Amino acid sequence: xxxxxxxxxxxxxxxxxxxxxxxxxxxxxxxxxxxxxxxxxxxxxxxxxxxxxxxxxxxxxxxxxxxxxxxxxxxxxxxxxxxxxxxxxxxxxxxxxxxxxxxxxxxxxxxxxxxxxxxxxxxxxxxxxxxxxxxxxxxxxxxxxxxxxxxxxxxxxxxxxxxxxxxxxxxxxxxxxxxxxxxxxxxxxxxxxxxxxxxxxxxxxxxxxxxxxxxxxxxxxxxxxxxxxxxxxxxxxxxxxxxxxxxxxxxxxxxxxxxxxxxxxxxxxxxxxxxxxxxxxxxxxxxxxxxxxxxxxxxxxxxxxxxxxxxxxxxxxxxxxxxxxxxxxxxxxxxxxxxxxxxxxxxxxxxxxxxxxxxxxxxxxxxxxxxxxxxxxxxxxxxxxxxxxxxxxxxxxxxxxxxxxxxxxxxxxxxxxxxxxxxxxxxxxxxxxxxxxxxxxxxxxxxxxxxxxxxxxxxxxxxxxxxxxxxxxxxxxxxxxxxxxxxxxxxxxxxxxxxxxxxxxxxxxxxxxxxxxxxxxxxxxxxxxxxxxxxxxxxxxxxxxxxxxxxxxxxxxxxxxxxxxxxxxxxxxxxxxxxxxxxxxxxxxxxxxxxxxxxxxxxxxxxxxxxxxxxxxxxxxxxxxxxxxxxxxxxxxxxxxxxxxxxxxxxxxxxxxxxx
Amino acid sequence: xxxxxxxxxxxxxxxxxxxxxxxxxxxxxxxxxxxxxxxxxxxxxxxxxxxxxxxxxxxxxxxxxxxxxxxxxxxxxxxx
Numbered sequence: 220x221x222x223x224x225x226x227x228x229x230x231x232x233x234x235x236x237x238x239x240x241x242x243x244x245x246x247x248x249x250x251x252x253x254x255x256x257x258x259x260x261x262x263x264x265x266x267x268x269x270x271x272x273x274x275x276x277x278x279x280x281x282x283x284x285x286x287x288x289x290x291x292x293x294x295x296x297x298x299x300x301x302x303x304x305x306x307x308x309x310x311x312x313x314x315x316x317x318x319x320x321x322x323x324x325x326x327x328x329x330x331x332x333x334x335x336x337x338x339x340x341x342x343x344x345x346x347x348x349x350x351x352x353x354x355x356x357x358x359x360x361x362x363x364x365x366x367x368x369x370x371x372x373x374x375x376x377x378x379x380x381x382x383x384x385x386x387x388x389x390x391x392x393x394x395x396x397x398x399x400x401x402x403x404x405x406x407x408x409x410x411x412x413x414x415x416x417x418x419x420x421x422x423x424x425x426x427x428x429x430x431x432x433x434x435x436x437x438x439x440x441x442x443x444x445x446x447x448x449x450x451x452x453x454x455x456x457x458x459x460x461x462x463x464x465x466x467x468x469x470x471x472x473x474x475x476x477x478x479x480x481x482x483x484x485x486x487x488x489x490x491x492x493x494x495x496x497x498x499x500x501x502x503x504x505x506x507x508x509x510x511x512x513x514x515x516x517x518x519x520x521x522x523x524x525x526x527x528x529x530x531x532x533x534x535x536x537x538x539x540x541x542x543x544x545x546x547x548x549x550x551x552x553x554x555x556x557x558x559x560x561x562x563x564x565x566x567x568x569x570x571x572x573x574x575x576x577x578x579x580x581x582x583x584x585x586x587x588x589x590x591x592x593x594x595x596x597x598x599x600x601x602x603x604x605x606x607x608x609x610x611x612x613x614x615x616x617x618x619x620x621x622x623x624x625x626x627x628x629x630x631x632x633x634x635x636x637x638x639x640x641x642x643x644x645x646x647x648x649x650x651x652x653x654x655x656x657x658x659x660x661x662x663x664x665x666x667x668x669x670x671x672x673x674x675x676x677x678x679x680x681x682x683x684x685x686x687x688x689x690x691x692x693x694x695x696x697x698x699x700x701x702x703x704x705x706x707x708x709x710x711x712x713x714x715x716x717x718x719x720x721x722x723x724x725x726x727x728x729x730x731x732x733x734x735x736x737x738x739x740x741x742x743x744x745x746x747x748x749x750x751x752x753x754x755x756x757x758x759x760x761x762x763x764x765x766x767x768x769x770x771x772x773x774x775x776x777x778x779x780x781x782x783x784x785x786x787x788x789x790x791x792x793x794x795x796x797x798x799x800x801x802x803x804x805x806x807x808x809x810x811x812x813x814x815x816x817x818x819x820x821x822x823x824x825x826x827x828x829x830x831x832x833x834x835x836x837x838x839x840x841x842x843x844x845x846x847x848x849x850x851x852x853x854x855x856x857x858x859x860x861x862x863x864x865x866x867x868x869x870x871x872x873x874x875x876x877x878x879x
Numbered sequence: 880x881x882x883x884x885x886x887x888x889x890x891x892x893x894x895x896x897x898x899x900x901x902x903x904x905x906x907x908x909x910x911x912x913x914x915x916x917x918x919x920x921x922x923x924x925x926x927x928x929x930x931x932x933x934x935x936x937x938x939x940x941x942x943x944x945x946x947x948x949x950x951x952x953x954x955x956x957x958x959x
Contacts, residue, residue: 676929
């Protein structure tokens with residue numbers, strides 16, 4: 220874009236409009252410049268001005284002319300059709316087309332800045348040692364590895380070097396206010412890059428950060444927000460007096476209602492309201508909504524914090540050095556307490572206060588309760604609660620990310636090689652505990668937590684049910700993908716064409732991958748096999764896309780384990796057994812879930828309804844407010860799913876028989 | 880095993896799991912509404928019945944057992 224110096228007529232016009240300049244020769248303008256809509260402006264340093272014609276609605280019904288009014292501008296390049304009015308100081312910024320900045324005290328870049336990129340935040344371990352260098356393209360996968368893989372220092376060093384190189388490219392003495400940004404009634408904005416289409420209103424004080432907004436997924440930063448050293452990724456909302464210090468806010472996260480956080484990272488679709496977070500790694504879909512809840516020094520994902528949830532990481536010994544992990548899908552009941560270090564298995568529910576340290580990572584889908592001051596786990600019991608099923612369905616539907624570039628890679632499957640691999644190990648653990656336990660024992664101890672001896676066998680049976688459903692799901696899905704060519708021979712041929720390892724899978728910040736793939740990536744980064752963050756991101760994306768193939772390959776290993784055969788020995792009888800057991804166990808699980816859901820409609824659930832009436836009014840009131848079991852949409856969905864299972868099993872068996 | 884014997888054992892099992900005196904257990908006592916059992920305790924009862932009578936109970940059907948009398952009938956059928 221070519222610019223020119225102001226001519227004398229234009230300078231005279233500007234002076235007549237109440238403008239002054241430290242040096243009019245330092246004010247450059249675009250071709251076609253018209254000074255008419257520039258009034259009462261103090262220019263300082265190097266300034267470039269665009270063309271300001273036409274009008275827009277500042278508030279509904281209030282039309283304003285584009286232009287610059289009542290401001291002090293220092294070292295700024297201001298593009299076309301902006302509206303900048305009543306800004307006490309606007310310093311060292313490039314302001315793109317159609318930006319609106321109104322009634323704001325100060326927006327400035329005070330020195331060379333990385334705009335929050337490169338800030339190291341002490342997640343997971345409040346005592347440090349797991350510093351996470353945040354930047355505007357950070358994904359939950361890269362963050363997970365940076366935080367957790369300190370056993371590989373060269374990997375950490377090389378990855379951080381790549382991040383440093385990226386950050387170096389961002390460093391500037393000039394900030395950005397992107398096109399169509401709106402900044403209204405804010406107080407202080409210092410060293411903050413603001414991406415296109417961001418909406419900032421009544422912000423109190425934000426400093427050293429990036430608001431990585433874009434047209435598809437704009438960001439809102441609202442009233443009373445105080446934030447220092449931060450990154451906010453696209454599609455997120457931070458408002459209502461939130462306080463952030465050293466924080467990373469991922470894509471489509473919502474933070475507000477006086478939530479405060481420090482040294483914490485929140486990845487896609489997290490929500491934080493009212494409560495407090497300190498040194499938290501909040502993986503995708505971590506949610507805390509209630510007052511008196513403190514999440515501290517923990518790693519969470521697909522997590523829901525009950526009110527008053529609390530953990531402690533200190534114990535007043537060597538400082539706040541303890542840390543905890545709640546694997547995906549874990550949740551806490553009201554006023555639950557956990558003493559770190561502990562590790563809670565996936566899709567488990569924690570109720571009560573727990574003063575011992577335990578590791579239940581190989582016992583997923585569990586209830587962990589406090590009974591008489593003792594921590595007691597009931598493995599597998601959370602498999603057939605209506606809440607687990609509802610959660611697993613809702614997450615995918617509640618992905619709010621509108622940005623075409625989804626930075627966090629997320630798998631949603633409830634049953635996966637990750638969870639079922641743990642189920643398989645859990646079954647072995649329960650079997651071993653059962654065989655060793657004395658019948659006189661009420662409890663057995665496992666990894667610091669108690670299990671009721673009586674439940675060992677029952678819980679193992681429930682795990683087996685999940686395993687059979689997973690196995691059937693994968694095989695049925697594979698058959699259905701053959702469309703018109705469904706036959707045992709075709710399936711067997713596919714099975715034999717796949718090379719597979721039966722190995723552990725991990726949850727890499729929301730993405731489910733074979734452990735060996737993560738190890739290979741770490742090793743490659745250690746050896747200098749990747750030059751840029753983009754290369755790593757592309758590699759992760761490829762891995763993410765291969766989930767269906769990799770999980771099917773893992774399933775072949777599972778078949779070998781379950782049937783104690785080599786895959787070459789897989790027969791049509793095995794196939795029929797898998798489908799039959801899939802049908803039986805899927806229906807059984809659905810019926811148990813329905814049974815659990817039915818409790819939401821029983822007489823206990825009706826307590827308090829029909830407040831001044833008799834039993835008839837109570838029922839009527841309940842049904843009007845809560846509906847009936849038969850009409851509940853979730854119930855109908857499960858019932859319909861059961862019908863579909865029966866139909867699928869019947870169709871497949873028919874096709875398999877006819878293809879013989 | 881005769882019905883009376885099953886009933887006595889059933890009551891003993893319930894007494895052990897729910898920590899209620901066997902003498903206080905009537906035949907039509909409902910586990911949840913009369914005896915205050917929660918869903919976990921209902922499952923423990925099933926596991927305890929299995930161990931006491933050395934039987935395998937279908938979990939889904941077993942959870943339909945609501946009372947002492949239901950349990951006695953169910954177990955009697957299993958044993959037969």
